[in-house]
Amino acid sequence: MLAGHFGVSGMVKAWRPELPMGVLLVASQAPDILFLSLAAAGVESLEPVAGRSGYGSLLIHAPYSHALLSAVLLSAVLGLLVHLWARGRWGPDSGWVVGGVVFSHWLLDLLVHRPDIAVLTGGAGGLPYLGLGLWEFPLLAALVEGALVVAGTVLYAWRTLRDHPRRTRAVLYSVGVALLLVGSFVWDLLG
Known part of the structure; x- marks a missing residue:
């Protein structure tokens, strides 16, 4: 779902052009960036x-980076950082928007993942793992992700072509x- 997360960034950039695309791309991938660090550490x-x-085709063991509680905390921390340091440039609600982009990662992962997403960080509390398993239907999952990519691309291009002076x-x-x-969608499809 790498490309689908990026698609959300394109849609949000079209809605909020004052937010830097780089910030939105990083926000949409924040749980995966945390995952890569934890995977490199063997966690x-x-x-x-x-x-x-x-x-x-991969089962993701990510009880820290992708847990619901982790998503809420990561969204809050990154949203607060944006609010504190960039609200004057990007708007008073920019922290909420960036935090929402971070949390959208968890919502999309809930849709596609098998039940491998913890509720509490580290799988604490013995709660069941979540995931609606759209990846079990690769064609349908690819259509959903493709729709996110198309929407993000078209909306970004529309807004940029409409508003940019050059x-x-x-x-x-x-x-x-x-x-x-x-490119990220093709990468996803090829596994």
Whole structure:
């Protein structure tokens, strides 16, 4: 769902053009950035699902970076940081918007993941793991993710081409974002 998360960034950038695209891209991937750090430390991991390959074929053991409580905390911390340091430049509610982009990662993962998402950090409390398992239906999952990519690309390009004073630069920005979104979608599909 890498590309789908990026698609959300494109949609939000179209809605809130004063927010830097780089900030939105990082916000949409914040749980995965945390995951990579924890995986490198041996705390979290990826495992292939037996008999599967390609799109959605990994079981993700991420009880810290992707838990519901972690998503709420990460959204709050990053949103607060934006509020404290950038609200004057990006708007008084920019922290809420960036925090929402961070939390959108958890919502999209809930949709596609198998039940491998903890509620409490570290799987504490013995609560059941969550995940609606859309990855069990690769074509449907790819259609949902593709729709997010198309929406993010089209809305970003529309807003950029409409508002940017330099047409050539606007086209280049739009092509760059389109390549990022479509390229990450192809990467997702190829597994």
